[in-house]
Amino acid sequence: MTEQTGTATLVRPDAAPGLGCEADAIVTVPLTEERAFAYWQQDIPAEYWALDAAQLTQRVAEARRTLGTRLIILGHHYQREDIIAFADYRGDSFKLARWAAEHGESEYIVFCGVHFMAEAADILSQPHQKVILPNMAAGCSMADMADPDDVYNAWAELEELGIAQDTLPVTYMNSAASLKAFVGERGGAVCTSSNATKVLEWAFAQKKRVLFFPDQHLGRNTGYKMGVPLEQMVLWGWARPYGSMGGRTLDELQQSRIILWAGHCSVHQRFTPQQIAEARQRYPDITVIVHPECRFETVQAADLNGSTEFIARTIGEAPAGSKFAVGTEINLVSRLAKENPDKVVFCLDPVVCPCSTMYRVHPAYLAWVLDSLVEGRVVNQIVVPDEVRGPAKLALDRMLAIP
Numbered sequence: 001m002t003e004q005t006g007t008a009t010l011v012r013p014d015a016a017p018g019l020g021c022e023a024d025a026i027v028t029v030p031l032t033e034e035r036a037f038a039y040w041q042q043d044i045p046a047e048y049w050a051l052d053a054a055q056l057t058q059r060v061a062e063a064r065r066t067l068g069t070r071l072i073i074l075g076h077h078y079q080r081e082d083i084i085a086f087a088d089y090r091g092d093s094f095k096l097a098r099w100a101a102e103h104g105e106s107e108y109i110v111f112c113g114v115h116f117m118a119e120a121a122d123i124l125s126q127p128h129q130k131v132i133l134p135n136m137a138a139g140c141s142m143a144d145m146a147d148p149d150d151v152y153n154a155w156a157e158l159e160e161l162g163i164a165q166d167t168l169p170v171t172y173m174n175s176a177a178s179l180k181a182f183v184g185e186r187g188g189a190v191c192t193s194s195n196a197t198k199v200l201e202w203a204f205a206q207k208k209r210v211l212f213f214p215d216q217h218l219g220r221n222t223g224y225k226m227g228v229p230l231e232q233m234v235l236w237g238w239a240r241p242y243g244s245m246g247g248r249t250l251d252e253l254q255q256s257r258i259i260l261w262a263g264h265c266s267v268h269q270r271f272t273p274q275q276i277a278e279a280r281q282r283y284p285d286i287t288v289i290v291h292p293e294c295r296f297e298t299v300q301a302a303d304l305n306g307s308t309e310f311i312a313r314t315i316g317e318a319p320a321g322s323k324f325a326v327g328t329e330i331n332l333v334s335r336l337a338k339e340n341p342d343k344v345v346f347c348l349d350p351v352v353c354p355c356s357t358m359y360r361v362h363p364a365y366l367a368w369v370l371d372s373l374v375e376g377r378v379v380n381q382i383v384v385p386d387e388v389r390g391p392a393k394l395a396l397d398r399m400l401a402i403p
């Protein structure tokens, strides 16, 4: 278990003046003082709105003590420090999904992350376990770019065009459970940024082509790394009307190896080759490491790219004195900087914000869901309907079975 601090501080690394995150220090303030409070989950009892950091820490700690081993708290790497402080286990979406599949001990899994992650945990967990998302408004803007109806329509068009028969659908973990089920029913699998290459290799062993959604950048970066030419990865414009072939020609679709959904992560899209050039100018011996949700040209300009687990491991294992400019969510970069004081670690984007939806899991929500469990009430439970769970689990199990 990690130590509880109750506060979060986002520190600009002194070792990299002007290149670190310029965001103001983030400290735990009462929920009502959070800037976006008006847009967050509304039905949390008013008694939690004004609790300060110390009161929240005390509430969470007491509830944890009472619930003991009946409770496990999972924390995604992008969660704020004042949430990670309470996490029993932290990781990226792949690691946390695997954890949920392998551990049936705890009655309650409180998933501090975003909605699609809690859905995946519910699908993979045991029937007696209940998965709880502290704030129901914690979604993912990338996942929202793949509206299930848009995906069904795209597939129907591909069927009409005779393209679907030699295409396997693959969905990034960042998608609704219903889309994981859609993929599962069609022989496809889920992937994460940790295993995208392996999943695409597995897919290409079965079909000529992959429909990859929702993140075009992960799909393109992974395909390119595997040797798929850029011209054989075509972008499907999901906002176009039915019948317009996603803005492609029939020939482009027929020649393609990967049809990329036109979705993206608003956090990772912010990192640019220009930022990398500036980092290199200031530190000629810098290693630039970015997440594959970044744009193609950014990944090409970087030295290394990989999942959050890869980024954390690479920095953690580097010798003292190493320097890293990092292109991923700022809460993780800030934590890596603090955990590696003998290295220079800073965020590539001088004004990058935290992922706004991950950030919505404020400690007041965590205190509320835990207090409710102590009182015998389960609030904010994520329940994937049975008709979705089966085929979605198929797609997740296929992913987990790929060595």
Ligand code: SF4
Binding pocket: 078, 114, 139, 140, 141, 142, 143, 174, 265, 266, 267, 268, 329, 355, 356, 357, 358
């Ligand atoms: S960082 Fe991007 S992909 Fe991850 S949850 Fe936030 S919006 Fe979604």
